[in-house]
Amino acid sequence: MxxxxxxxxxxxxxxxxxxxxxxxxxxxxxxxxxxxxFPAPGRLVDIGGRQIHLNCEGQGTPVVVLEAGADTSGSPLWQPVQEQVARFTRVCSYDRAGIMWSDPAKGPRNSLAIAEDLHKALRAANEQAPYVLVGASMGGPYVMTFTKYYGKEVAGMVLVDASHPEQTARLAQASGVPASDPIPFVFRALAAMAWSGLPRLVLPDAEIPELPSQTAKAITAYQPTSLAAAFSEAAVFEDSLREAGTFRTLGNLPLAVLSRGKPWSAFSEAERTASGLTREQFNRSEAAWASMQDEEASWSSNSTHQVLTDSSHVMQLERPDAVIAAIKDVVGKVTRANALP
CATH class of the missing domain: 1.20.5 (Single alpha-helices involved in coiled-coils or other helix-helix interfaces)
Known part of the structure; x- marks a missing residue:
């Protein structure tokens, strides 16, 4: 036996x-x-022993810098916006450390570390200020942190349904649903096992109809190696939000705020179920979100605020035309201001 x-x-x-x-x-x-x-569409810029992918197109000033939200998809999500912005000024998207084509980094991936990486990458690539920063979702606190430390280089800002420093507590209070762990255990395990090939076998392909199929395939191909970095950022979201929350005064900096406004009735039954919220909870949460978006618009005395009733959160894909128009408006204000004696 x-x-x-x-x-x-x-x-x-x-x-x-x-x-x-x-x-x-x-x-x-x-x-x-x-x-x-799927080679990197832009440059791999050395920032001191590791490389950051920086993709710049077009000519002109100010330079528009696109900061993605919390996701494994990185810079490709900006493709519909970047292609059009490049027609009227220079525009750069990039991938944060460990996402898509950028090398991973050691240490906490909070908003300060992210701002430092972006600043180093722009300098190493010889991209010249002034910059118009565009932050989507969690990219909002990241560009606010960048402006806090490198404000002399920032001439304008666009916030695309951007996260608010107090969103976790205020959304939980409004909906009555306690904030959950941003990284479920199963996803932590998958990220830790990227070397084994398991995540590549079990993760679904990226389905993003607003992007060319080749771009969606690139996101799928790099998703398993981007997981760890995305979760590293998620682990310190509250730290990043607190850091961004210490800087909420932009003076008269040109600012455009775009906010979602898609009502409950416009979502499919599957989308409603996936949200985990009742209609009442959804409406209370969206009212709290709208209030925080109003606050963001008040951070500058030279701001505009547009609510898109036909878009949910990822409006650079759902309403790229509105994002492009907001960027063009801010770029125009910066250009006119710099032309004054």
Whole structure:
């Protein structure tokens, strides 16, 4: 009996080692294939021992800098906006450390670390201020933090349904639903096992109809390696929000705020179910969100605020025309101000 048990144990161990080896080989081959099939569309800029992907197009000043929200998709989500903005000024999107084509970084990935990386990348690429910063969702607190520390280089700002420093507590109070762990255990486990090939097997393909199929395939290919960095940011969201919350005065800096306003009735039944909210909870949450968006518009005496009733949160995909128009308006204000004697 003991001999039989020992043989079974050895067989299981050998099979496990073989499966892990196959998984590692599969993952490394997939990463090589991703690098070959989906090369970085921009430059890989060295910021001191690691590289940040910076994709700049167009000519002119001020330079528009696009900061993505909390996601594994990074700069590609800005493609519909960037292509059009490049027609009237220079515009740069980029990937934060560990996302898509950028190298990972050690240490907490809070808003201060992110602002420092972006500043180094722009300098290393010789992109010249002044900048108009565009922050979507969590990108809002990131560009506010950048402005806090490098304000002399910032000439204007666009906030695209941007996160608010107090959103966690205020949304929980409004909806009556306590804030949950931003990183469920299963996703933590997947991120930790990226080397094994398992995330690449179980994660669904990116389905983003607003983007070219090749761009969506690139997001899918890099998603497993972007997970850890995205979760590293999520782990310190509250720190990032607090840091951004210490700076809410932009003076007369040109500011455009775009806010979602899509009503409950415009969402599908599947989308309503996925939200986990009742209609009443949704309406209370959206009212709290609208109040916070109004506050963001008050951070500058030279601001505009538009509520898009036909868009939900990711409006750079749902309403890129509105985002482009807001950027163009702020760029125009900056250009006219700089032309004054």
């Amino acid at each position: 003991r001999r039989w048990i020992k043989r079974v144990a050895i067989t299981i161990t050998i099979l496990a080692i073989a499966l892990v080896s196959i998984g590692v080989f599969y993952e490394q081959a997939a990463r090589s294939r991703a690098a070959k099939d």
